[in-house]
Amino acid sequence: MSILxxxxxxxxxxxxxxxxxxxYGKAYEGEILAETWExxxxxxxxxxxxxxxxxxxxxxxxxxxxGKQALGTNCRRFRDFPILIKFIDAxxxxxxxxxxxxxxxxxxxxQYGKTEMWYVMDAGKDAFxxxxxxxxxxxxxxxxxxxxxxxLEALHAVPVKKGDVLFIESGTIHAIGKDILIAEIxxxxxxxxxxxxxxxxxxxxxxxxxxxxxxVAVTKRAxxxxxxxxxxxIADCDYFTVDKLELDGAVKKKLAGEVGPESFVSILxxxxxxxxxxxxxxxxxxxxxxxxxxxxxxAYEIEGVCDALVTTIREKKDGLxxxxxxxxxxxxxxxxxxxxxxxxxTVISAGAARPADEVIAxxxxxxxxxxxxxxxxLDRCIGAGIGIPGTVDRENGVARCSDDLxxxxxxxAKEIEKYLPVPVQLANNADWxxxxxxxxxxxxxGLMV
Numbered sequence: 001m002s003i004l005x006x007x008x009x010x011x012x013x014x015x016x017x018x019x020x021x022x023x024y025g026k027a028y029e030g031e032i033l034a035e036t037w038e039x040x041x042x043x044x045x046x047x048x049x050x051x052x053x054x055x056x057x058x059x060x061x062x063x064x065x066x067g068k069q070a071l072g073t074n075c076r077r078f079r080d081f082p083i084l085i086k087f088i089d090a091x092x093x094x095x096x097x098x099x100x101x102x103x104x105x106x107x108x109x110x111q112y113g114k115t116e117m118w119y120v121m122d123a124g125k126d127a128f129x130x131x132x133x134x135x136x137x138x139x140x141x142x143x144x145x146x147x148x149x150x151x152l153e154a155l156h157a158v159p160v161k162k163g164d165v166l167f168i169e170s171g172t173i174h175a176i177g178k179d180i181l182i183a184e185i186x187x188x189x190x191x192x193x194x195x196x197x198x199x200x201x202x203x204x205x206x207x208x209x210x211x212x213x214x215x216v217a218v219t220k221r222a223x224x225x226x227x228x229x230x231x232x233x234i235a236d237c238d239y240f241t242v243d244k245l246e247l248d249g250a251v252k253k254k255l256a257g258e259v260g261p262e263s264f265v266s267i268l269x270x271x272x273x274x275x276x277x278x279x280x281x282x283x284x285x286x287x288x289x290x291x292x293x294x295x296x297x298x299a300y301e302i303e304g305v306c307d308a309l310v311t312t313i314r315e316k317k318d319g320l321x322x323x324x325x326x327x328x329x330x331x332x333x334x335x336x337x338x339x340x341x342x343x344x345x346t347v348i349s350a351g352a353a354r355p356a357d358e359v360i361a362x363x364x365x366x367x368x369x370x371x372x373x374x375x376x377x378l379d380r381c382i383g384a385g386i387g388i389p390g391t392v393d394r395e396n397g398v399a400r401c402s403d404d405l406x407x408x409x410x411x412x413a414k415e416i417e418k419y420l421p422v423p424v425q426l427a428n429n430a431d432w433x434x435x436x437x438x439x440x441x442x443x444x445x446g447l448m449v
Contacts, residue, residue, distance in 0.1 A: 002297040008036035009045030017091030024288030038290035041081035072263035072295030077382035096196035101170040116186030124179030132224025249305035259297035266311040274304015319382035364419030387429025
């Protein structure tokens with residue numbers, strides 16, 4: 001079965017309503033259904049497979065069994081599954097919040113930051129949302145407004161209607177207003193910093209926690225500008241590309257597509273009903289369904305009457321790689337471009353007598369500092385390769401034995417990924433270091449090609 005129909009993870013946040021149950025057929029017994037995580041590999045709420053031979057498995061389980069080729073070659077640059085797709089029913093106002101970028105979130109939360117887009121599925125007559133500031137303000141004013149409870153006066157309120165699209169880059173302060181139904185495509189993250197919550201209390205009777213210090217550290221204190229829209233897409237960025245599909249059953253009765261080896265395809269049905277066919281198999285769909293076609297599934301057709309969002313992952317533009325050549329006394333770190341040219345490097349001391357965790361922390365921080373010095377965003381990095389003296393387990397990213405470094409069974413890839421949110425590959429560095437000064441860094445970076 002190449003077409004997976006997904007069952008969402010359900011969230012009952014206090015601001016939610018019942019539209020996802022009553023209008024979209026979501027199976028949920030609670031009184032409030034605020035969000036359904038329709039395409040999710042996040043540990044806080046993975047999707048389940050509802051059909052075929054894999055029914056009952058979580059999406060992460062399916063991907064683990066099939067291998068990362070099910071995601072596509074364009075996803076190799078991501079450490080984790082790249083996106084999370086939701087339906088959101090805002091019966092009441094959501095909190096004023098902000099999401100960190102990858103660098104800050106990785107350092108402080110151990111997961112990706114969050115850039116997202118909203119497609120407004122429905123909105124009340126006077127519905128609006130908050131999106132950035134009316135004008136640029138200082139850090140001091142931002143903090144003061146939070147403490148004095150008058151932050152709303154400084155925010156930009158945007159009236160919305162059905163069909164509107166907004167792109168919310170990490171660091172943009174925002175909030176969904178009441179009486180709005182939204183489809184959200186975002187990075188695979190659950191990090192949110194809340195700065196204002198209308199004085200509401202949670203189930204425990206206490207006011208919900210605010211995250212003032214972290215929010216102040218990551219918020220862009222200026223009007224939000226730009227949009228990720230790029231014709232013919234409604235949104236396009238390094239994390240996701242989203243297209244709007246409309247079939248009217250008359251003039252537009254059918255769409256033929258191809259799921260190549262580059263990316264999976266997610267189809268989120270906003271309205272309508274019909275069938276999707278792939279490899280001789282057909283799956284029916286209706287309003288509210290979420291379908292997942294693994295990379296390499298081949299030709300497919302979708303027919304019927306529907307509005308849908310189709311999400312894929314495109315190739316990274318101008319991607320850079322990080323090469324790390326660990327030696328007994330020194331470690332060389334370099335940034336390598338797509339032509340294998342070394343564009344920046346640094347050297348740090350890494351004594352073999354020190355514990356592995358201390359050495360790895362120094363290497364991780366030095367790599368991040370090199371990127372910052374060169375003005376290279378983490379988002380441009382597609383992977384990191386590490387060469388070390390000794391025996392390595394490349395499949396699991398473990399330095400099994402290094403007499404030179406006095407390391408044994410060190411989970412090097414996993415530890416470096418705490419600093420660099422990209423796939424990390426290991427290899428023995430002997431072949432590269434014999435070739436010259438910079439060969440170790442370039443060779444290590446070449447692991448990610």
